[in-house]
Amino acid sequence: MAAARTMFEKIWQRHVVVDRDDGYTLLYIDRHLMHDGSAAGFAKLRERNMKLRRPDRGFATPDHYVRSDSRSVADIADPHHRSLVEQIRTNTAESGVTLFDLGDERQGIAHVVGPEQGVTQPGLTLVCGDSHTSTHGALGALAFGIGSSEVAHVMATQCLWQRKPKAMRVSVDGTLGAGITGKDVILAIIARIGTAGAVGHVIEYAGSAIRGLSIEGRLTVCNMSIEAGGKAGMVAPDDTTIAYLEGRPFSPKAAEWDKAVAFWRTVPSDEGAIFDRDVSLDAASITPMVTWGTSPEDALSITGRIPEPSTAPDAAKKDSMKRALDYMGLVPGTLLEQVPVDRVFIGSCTNSRIEDLRAAAQVARGRKVVIPSWVVAGSGLVKKQAEAEGLDKIFLAAGFEWREPGCSMCVGMNGDTGKPQERIASTSNRNFIGRQGPGVRTHLLSPAMAVAAAVAGHFADVRKLA
């Protein structure tokens, strides 16, 4: 009998084009997602006078530079940014890549659109010139982010040179408490293993709590694999995955569907497969999480207090804690629930899907926000679905702004930034210094927790609001 293999190993082996003696593999790439930042890749391709090898494997949508209050390209004030959104049109038209353009209801954040359209499927390799490409692993794909030179390489050859990463399993077993979401799970994992915890590894998230998550929840978990240092994150495809994919525009149809499903069933790791590393967490111990510092590993339970640098294990850590506290304007020992919040952002490829918006609306229903608060749906289709369910009415009645799909304030490249020293409760994935604008203080948390902060004006435990 063949040796038991991990899911990662199976997908890897199936995509080897060439294995060199020096440990490098030419890996075939099944799907290439592009966004407005991919213009650099097209430019590099043009410099070489080359064409896309497989335009049929490319899918593009503008997300980083689009406005969240207008659907018109002409309204983008910065001429360089406007040009990037225009170039995605000309580049895809010239090359034959499928485009979900501004104004098309299918447009949105690439990592929301891929799964939603059925472009992302189990057992495939998928890349995008964006680090949060790890998101797509939630459907059982091997998906990772690449830089613009590699983007051009994939455009030219549909392949990438890779050294095989190691495999790591993070198991979360047991039952998640009420109000605990995928976001809390991944923040708890990162708090545990650190932002460099999975460097050089592909993470497989396993265990009953992960299997119990919806696809949206799994997408949130896999999204932040990169914040754990991982090359990619994945969850084994199961009935939930197959039910999610059925009937999506780019999902296989009829006889091909049956063939694909039969293949997808073979993708999960074999019983007894060996991982290079194993980490496990108890689902019942996970509480609503909020970050306090400037690294995603600085995550705390909402019941916690801002940490004391004196408790740091070494001088370097103490120093970096001090710097983070200083930037964040926080006093050690303060209860997280007593920290006032200035602004709330619900959106990003981490938490802007329909389930996220439902969870947020449930808390927002019948309440009023006391600080400026935004909801930015991940795609036009998410927005439409939310409106069909009346969620927009709930948000608007509570005082939220209901804005147009894109990355928006996750990174602020479109101009949606906070003000210096503004404290933002954000459902995005990075609390880096200046991420949401120079001097802005970002705290990461789940959509429901973000609403709790919006109505309280300070961080609050959503479990008490239920």
Add this chain to the structure above:
Amino acid sequence: MEAFTTLDAIAIPIDQPNLDTDQIIPARFLGKPRDMQVSALFHDLRYTPDRAPRPDFVTNMPAFAGAKIVVAERNFACGSSRENAVTVMVDNGLRAFIAPSFGDIFFNNCFQNGALPIRLDAARAAELRGMLHAAPGARIRIDLASQTVVGPDGKSDRFEIDSFRKDCLLRGADEVSLTLSYDEDIRAFETRQRQEMSWL
């Protein structure tokens, strides 16, 4: 691509662990043409919010002018996939990065731009940073062929690098041309995949 063989140059120490790509080049500069990004290197570390240079940041110190090497802390350049994090450093003359560990995507992006990321153990990296602080303007020598880094103290350390990457850097070779030489294998793969995964 410019070949990388040896480098004997002033090195700057960067002490923060997990220094992310947003610190190397903030997102708001990414949509600009490459020549407009050059001055954005370490922008928010280098300048106060009202654009005054911070005198205590290494790249603002005259003694470090002309540096070509960075010695950093663990998980250097973690975060986003922006290749600008490499190109903005290369455009500022920085071509070799020494750290105990790196963000994965940054590490790969280096090789696409003729830059060399070197993993050195944490203790030695800390020691090197200490020397650079103590004697600003001190030099480090890197020889890719023999895979060695010689510190200002004259002590030489060997570093590991994949022979594939090393070879490409030494020759300044470009991966696309290499890959195209495997065109037959790619075609064979595609033929096989059309049969095995016909739904794609």
